[in-house]
Amino acid sequence: xxxxxxxxxxxxxxxxNTNTISRKNFFKYAGASAAxxxxxxxxxxxxxNNPMGPPMSEDAVKLGSxxxxxxxxxxxxxxxxxxxxxxxxxxxxxxxxxEEKQVLEDLRKHEVAHRDFFKAAISRDAGExxxxxxxxxxxxxxxxxxxxxxxxxxxxxxxxxxSAYNGAGQLISADGIPYLVQAGKIVxxxxxxxxxVRDLLNGGASFAGDDIVDPETGLDRFLLPADxxxxxxxxxxxxxxxxxxxxx
Amino acid sequence: MGLLKLLNEIDTxxxxxxxxxxxxxxxxxxxxxxxxxxKLAVAALPLGAVSTLAGPARAQxxxxxxxxxxxxxxxxxxxxxxxxxxxxxxVIDAEDQAIFAQIEKHEEAHTLVLQDTINSLGGxxxxxxxFDFTAGGTFDPLNxxxxxxxxxxxFEDTGVRAYKGQAGNVAGSAAVLTAALQIHxxxxxxxxxVRRMxxxxxxxxQDNGIEGVSQADAVYAGEDSTTQAEANVTAVTEIDANGIxxxxxxxxxMDQVNSVASLFIEG
Numbered sequence: 226x227x228x229x230x231x232x233x234x235x236x237x238x239x240x241x242n243t244n245t246i247s248r249k250n251f252f253k254y255a256g257a258s259a260a261x262x263x264x265x266x267x268x269x270x271x272x273x274n275n276p277m278g279p280p281m282s283e284d285a286v287k288l289g290s291x292x293x294x295x296x297x298x299x300x301x302x303x304x305x306x307x308x309x310x311x312x313x314x315x316x317x318x319x320x321x322x323x324e325e326k327q328v329l330e331d332l333r334k335h336e337v338a339h340r341d342f343f344k345a346a347i348s349r350d351a352g353e354x355x356x357x358x359x360x361x362x363x364x365x366x367x368x369x370x371x372x373x374x375x376x377x378x379x380x381x382x383x384x385x386x387x388s389a390y391n392g393a394g395q396l397i398s399a400d401g402i403p404y405l406v407q408a409g410k411i412v413x414x415x416x417x418x419x420x421x422v423r424d425l426l427n428g429g430a431s432f433a434g435d436d437i438v439d440p441e442t443g444l445d446r447f448l449l450p451a452d453x454x455x456x457x458x459x460x461x462x463x464x465x466x467x468x469x470x471x472x473x
Numbered sequence: 474m475g476l477l478k479l480l481n482e483i484d485t486x487x488x489x490x491x492x493x494x495x496x497x498x499x500x501x502x503x504x505x506x507x508x509x510x511x512k513l514a515v516a517a518l519p520l521g522a523v524s525t526l527a528g529p530a531r532a533q534x535x536x537x538x539x540x541x542x543x544x545x546x547x548x549x550x551x552x553x554x555x556x557x558x559x560x561x562x563x564v565i566d567a568e569d570q571a572i573f574a575q576i577e578k579h580e581e582a583h584t585l586v587l588q589d590t591i592n593s594l595g596g597x598x599x600x601x602x603x604f605d606f607t608a609g610g611t612f613d614p615l616n617x618x619x620x621x622x623x624x625x626x627x628f629e630d631t632g633v634r635a636y637k638g639q640a641g642n643v644a645g646s647a648a649v650l651t652a653a654l655q656i657h658x659x660x661x662x663x664x665x666x667v668r669r670m671x672x673x674x675x676x677x678x679q680d681n682g683i684e685g686v687s688q689a690d691a692v693y694a695g696e697d698s699t700t701q702a703e704a705n706v707t708a709v710t711e712i713d714a715n716g717i718x719x720x721x722x723x724x725x726x727m728d729q730v731n732s733v734a735s736l737f738i739e740g
Contacts, residue, residue, distance in 0.1 A: 331674065334716035341710035346702050391654040394640070395647035402641045405650075406724065407702050409637045409657065413722040414676055416661035421675040424666060430575035433662040443582030444655035445662070473647065 285464035292401040293351040294470045300343035306336040308362040316369045361462035376426040383419035391447035396471040539596035541639040546587040550601045553580035562615040576663050603739040622671050627689040629664035638724035676719040695723050
């Protein structure tokens with residue numbers, strides 16, 4: 226807990242719980258499992274979260290702890306994807322084929338549905354003060370008028386989403402199995418997306434290419450939140466504070 | 474030209490410091506996204522590593538985990554042998570060979586990873602059954618490419634639902650759960666590709682099955698749900714019901730999966 230000095234009031238290092246009453250009551254199991262407590266206690270989190278940068282500013286968006294933190298993490302990623310495809314369809318690149326239009330419009334719909342679902346579910350289960358706000362995307366690096374730029378970004382976002390959900394499953398508490406199943410219902414759709422946009426961009430066997438599926442084990446990638454958020458950070462204006470998420 | 478190439482070609486030395494810093498951080502962000510394969514070596518579990526890490530981390534019956542893994546292993550045997558036979562039979566169009574060789578490679582690897590993991594947990598991997606891909610003469614996938622593709626879609630979509638249905642049963646081991654998720658998403662990539670090769674969407678709309686293959690209806694039963702986490706999703710989004718059903722895949726129980734798979738297992 227390298228950042229404890231700066232924010233000693235934020236959480237209990239052994240449980241990951243914050244002082245937010247509604248969260249504590251509703252997610253009374255959040256972060257309180259033995260594995261969660263051990264992981265947080267043993268490995269800490271602040272350094273991992275932001276290895277190169279300065280400490281999180283006070284106004285960083287805090288994902289929170291326990292299962293609600295993981296749900297907020299997923300909500301953040303879905304917000305990013307939904308905003309991306311909304312922009313793609315608002316400003317379609319010239320020469321977008323019917324097939325590409327169909328795929329990208331479907332992806333917009335799916336990601337918007339995921340985003341809206343998480344917003345409703347987190348608000349319902351954890352309360353309005355536990356859910357992260359709407360994030361501000363930063364798409365300066367993307368040329369929406371260029372097919373390659375759009376499709377490369379789509380591939381990167383979809384592969385990242387798959388890896389993120391694959392890595393987050395183990396962070397969900399033993400009492401949060403319904404959330405695990407919910408994440409499973411979404412991750413396979415993200416993987417379907419990833420395969421489709423990879424195929425649009427590169428064809429052949431790229432839908433599950435050796436660059437993303439280990440050819441020796443046949444396993445897709447998984448990533449932990451710190452790596453996922455480091456990759457996503459430059460596409461989101463707000464700083465994301467994941468320091469209270471459960472650790473692997 | 475790719476964005477990354479474009480960024481690389483710009484002479485950053487000509488930019489003043491402030492612009493340069495901003496620019497490099499953007500470039501770095503895209504680089505990170507595109508070069509994650511480097512991290513794959515670190516993040517992905519190599520063959521065998523699953524077994525080293527497979528000790529249950531939470532209180533859960535390891536018998537249940539082994540049972541789930543053996544269930545998955547049978548499905549992986551089925552898929553692997555299906556593609557092996559398909560590739561050997563000459564039924565696959567030349568231009569699609571590389572696609573199915575890639576899928577076969579993954580399914581074979583999955584059978585090895587699963588056996589390895591079951592052994593490491595002290596279990597005994599199930600023996601590979603004998604398969605009849607004609608389902609008693611109903612299908613002819615090794616002579617009809619259309620049928621080969623249709624059954625491939627059914628197997629892949631079944632695989633996605635089968636792994637999803639076991640997630641809760643293997644959650645007691647973080648390593649097994651993660652490996653299962655890593656297989657699950659590969660099955661979904663396969664499913665998307667094969668569906669699109671057949672002219673379908675890569676995702677499942679409502680509970681639409683495969684035209685002319687009523688036996689596959691069970692593969693898609695329940696995929697038309699618009700209720701998630703006990704919430705009516707139609708009430709919280711503007712997206713239409715078709716889009717909502719596409720955006721979520723649903724699990725199948727072991728029994729539901731077995732009723733489909735048993736059509737292709739002899740004895």
